[in-house]
Amino acid sequence: MKKSVFIGALTAAGLAAGFASAGTLEDVQAAGSLKCGVTTGLVGFAAPDANGEWEGFDVSVCRAVAAAVLGDGTAVEFVPTTGQTRFTALASGEIDLLARNTTWTFSRDVDLKFTFVGVNYYDGQGFMVRKDLGVSSATELDGATVCIQTGTTTELNLADYFKSNNMSYEPVPIETNAEAQQQYLAGACDVYTTDASGLAATRATFEDADAHVLLPEIISKEPLGPLVRHGDDQWADIARWTLNALITAEEIGVTSANLEEMAKGTNNPEINRLLGTEGDLGGMLGLDAEWAKRAIAVGGNYGEIYAANIGEGTPIALARGLNAQWTQGGLIYSPPFR
């Protein structure tokens, strides 16, 4: 059966190639499910639960887009990708959307030919040390042994930071976050450095979390966001404005609790435009009027998704910080729905 499918597919190569250029939106609607690339597992951002249901902060983006496009937040085919496979998977069309805490950088955007549709989490590289080391600032880390994941941007950032501060360090290369936890706890290194969100999640798992501190310095900018392939602007717009809809919903006070009520019409024109009771924003995207309402209905607005997955009520307990709305002193800012 499989063999015949394969050979049949090979012979129909030209036909299929013509079909695929019809546009990602049509492809997704024809398939009835969104193929969304996620990590193979990152605490708070994407992980399967005991029933195999994926959940997490990045997963919510996938579900919101699926709800906007297909009307069903569960119509997502999650494709676990590793750091090595993620870009090829997106470029080759194996996935339609990559929501895998990927840092928006110049070369990824321009050279690898992807379109980042926004930022759903502003991260940055931080340091964690044992409290009894008596260190209160990263500038005091001269000569320290540092656990660092190899082949990541964090490795390069670390080298830059120590060099520019005229300090030396001894790297302890490690492969995964789980391995780093073991090495750090076993005392193989004084310092563990990775994205601050990852450090907070790691620290939360320690038995004596209070014996470890995160240093105040953040040494890099890591804007994480979902991305799509170059060349299909309609699809990029859908992903971008779905994310913006979640952000705007928080800003103007639309939550999963009051969504139904607000969708009946309010005297705030922006809410009406967002939820489709006024204007035709959905039609411009190639979707129906209630696309944003469905996206918000899946997991609530940006703030609710944040609180449910990585916020202060969860064991990871990440404060909003940079990821607060711009009205609250953060960087989360959506262009207006107009």
Added chain:
Amino acid sequence: MSDKSFVRTEMLGEQAPPLTEVGIVKWMRANLFSSVSNSILTLIGIYAIYYLASHLVPWFWYSIWNAGSLSECREIREAAYGDVPSACFAVITERWNQLLFGFYPQHLYWRPVLAFVLLFVALAPVLFNNLPRKMFIFSAIYPFLLVWLIWGGTIWGPMAVAAGFVVGWYAAKILGDRFGAIAAVGGGILAAIIWWMFLAGPIAGGLSSVLPIGIEAVTSKDLGGFMLSVIIGVTGIALSLPIGILLALGRQSNLFFIKSICVGFIEFIRGVPLITLLFTASLLLNYFLPPGTNFDIVLRVIIMVTLFAAAYMAEVIRGGLAALPRGQYEAADALGLDYWKAQQLIIMPQALKISIPGIVNTFIGLFKDTVLVVFIGLLDPLGLTGAIRATTEWNGIYWELFVFVGFLFFICCFSMSRYSMYLEQKLRTDHR
């Protein structure tokens, strides 16, 4: 004189041997402390055992099997035992089905379990030759049954593929009667390929619309865990042996064309790490295939793993062939046997027997190599340990998952190794 006896008149009773020459003391003196260096090594060994046991025994002894998360595990331990090292096997209790079956739908677990049990029924006639030969019929059906049970869907798909073999066989038979052996082989393969390419799909589709016999379909992305390892491992093992035999024979062939193809294939595959082949299967192929092609990832991996193992198998069997004295080949020629008869009756039985340890070695290596699929994002047992650790409940758990996965692999690999020893014992015909 009689009162001056200096010759003992009665025998002394038997005495117990000196303490140093009996029982545990003698054994220890002979085996553990026979010299200074041995004594030192013994003491070091005892300390090493004590050191490991003092860490591992409490860890296992105080292990906790019922909790909802790592922190809950710690609370239970704190309440029950205080501050002691303790394994939190509750993660296995909660997630064992995921480690075994991946995301396979829970109400369909009976299907992989049934397929696993039937695997042994299918293997039995191959493994033990005192069983009725008719069981081979089931062994031949089993691969198609396996695909149907695991992936589900209509029954006509696997049947149409199976029918391809029948078509090929009949074509070979008809052509063979008229035009000879070479035409039979070529025609048979061609007929089967034509069937699979052009006829199997439509016929299976037509039959399933007329007579929809089928079970709930499961997609490859739901396969995972130990089941995925077993599927990849068993298919790879089953396919690599025959392909390996053909490659080994091809490498010894006098026909330049066949020989160069076989040598080229074997040397290429052996010169490339398995992980690059897997990356090719998962990433590079996507660029060559037209966008939107849905060429099953598990099938791609199985093909790559099979090719990889087949190349190694070919060299193992070539070792067996090389160990046969030249006289065996000449004896076969002298009896007037043709090439295939000679291979079947004289060469292969001896060469394969010699190669058993190497063959099983390759099997075990192949089975363990299946965990490399974690690097292309398939959730095999090791991939799932990462995914499980990524949930907020179980983040921070480490060894417990590895211990469980290692235990599963040990059972499989150890049984394979024991079976190969049994087989060597049974087939021993020499008088060394």
